[in-house]
């Protein structure tokens with residue numbers, strides 16, 4: 417007999433709680449045991465990995481998005497072809513029908529910023545486990561009915577799975593301008609709002625202008641870099657702290673803890689760190705909870721800041737996600753500047769600066785957008801001083817009169833364009 421979905425979620429909740437407990441008791445022993453089981457039950461079914469399924473993780477190749485897509489057909493354990501999955505996902509997206517499946521496996525399309533689109537495959541068990549993760553680590557339990565406003569580019573069966581008698585899920589299409597959502601938002605009065613920071617900041621603006629009046633108890637930031645300024649502005653506006661969720665291709669990688677840091681879910685993930693400097697690292701992630709499409713040594717493009725946390729968890733603590741490695745600014749002579757320096761410099765240039773975007777469009781040219789625009793010179797001068805300090809010469813500055821942001825895509829505040 418097929419187990420109903422809700423029961424699967426409950427089973428997954430118990431499993432998750434037990435895994436977390438075991439990890440916190442003895443991280444290494446837990447991960448080794450889980451890795452062995454994962455090799456036997458999952459990797460042994462993957463054409464790409466079956467011959468090395470019994471080996472330690474070092475035997476597996478590190479992959480980026482490109483290799484992950486290239487090897488799609490051989491990685492997944494259900495014999496699903498990339499082209500077929502892409503076709504199914506495309507058809508679903510163009511008809512705005514968000515339930516594409518192949519043999520019971522949900523097919524999703526990742527909203528990649530680069531041309532190469534990622535496809536993810538999730539079985540019903542994995543969906544249940546995802547829901548359990550969201551309930552246990554992000555939304556938390558409550559016996560009161562909660563309404564979640566979720567801003568997404570495309571809805572997915574994965575997200576609506578969270579729906580239950582106690583959680584009402586409302587999907588807001590990111591491709592539709594915010595002003596068309598305001599009435600519905602005001603009527604809904606969401607308890608929880610989930611969206612990317614650029615969208616959340618539009619909510620702040622609307623709330624301040626009086627066109628929006630909501631009082632959420634939780635704000636959850638996803639997808640883009642959440643800067644300290646935006647975090648503070650959101651807190652002032654809605655009077656609740658902002659939580660961050662780190663996820664990709666529907667893997668739930670980490671979330672904010674009680675101390676305001678976030679932890680990577682090492683009770684199901686193996687994290688290898690590629691250090692960029694003393695505190696910054698690029699994570700290489702192995703997700704031992706993915707069964708249909710194992711994610712093995714997947715190198716993320718994100719720059720994470722390692723920190724120590726006092727909350728008691730032994731899982732890796734991260735103070736912030738700084739941005740993507742491809743948004744590190746590179747200058748002649750091998751000089752590089754991390755996005756966080758640029759951010760601090762622009763914000764520190766003048767207290768009135770409320771929004772900005774910096775795009776590197778060539779090794780010696782920066783385009784700068786600043787709000788209010790009359791502070792453009794201060795931002796430019798501050799950046800000039802930063803480069804002088806770093807011995808970076810000959811950078812020219814261009815004035816942008818508007819942000820570059822395509823509706824429905826991720827907003828990249830500090831962006832290095834490589835041509």
Ligand SMILES: [Zn+2]
Pocket residue numbers: 673674675676677678679725726727728729733
């Ligand atoms: Zn913590």
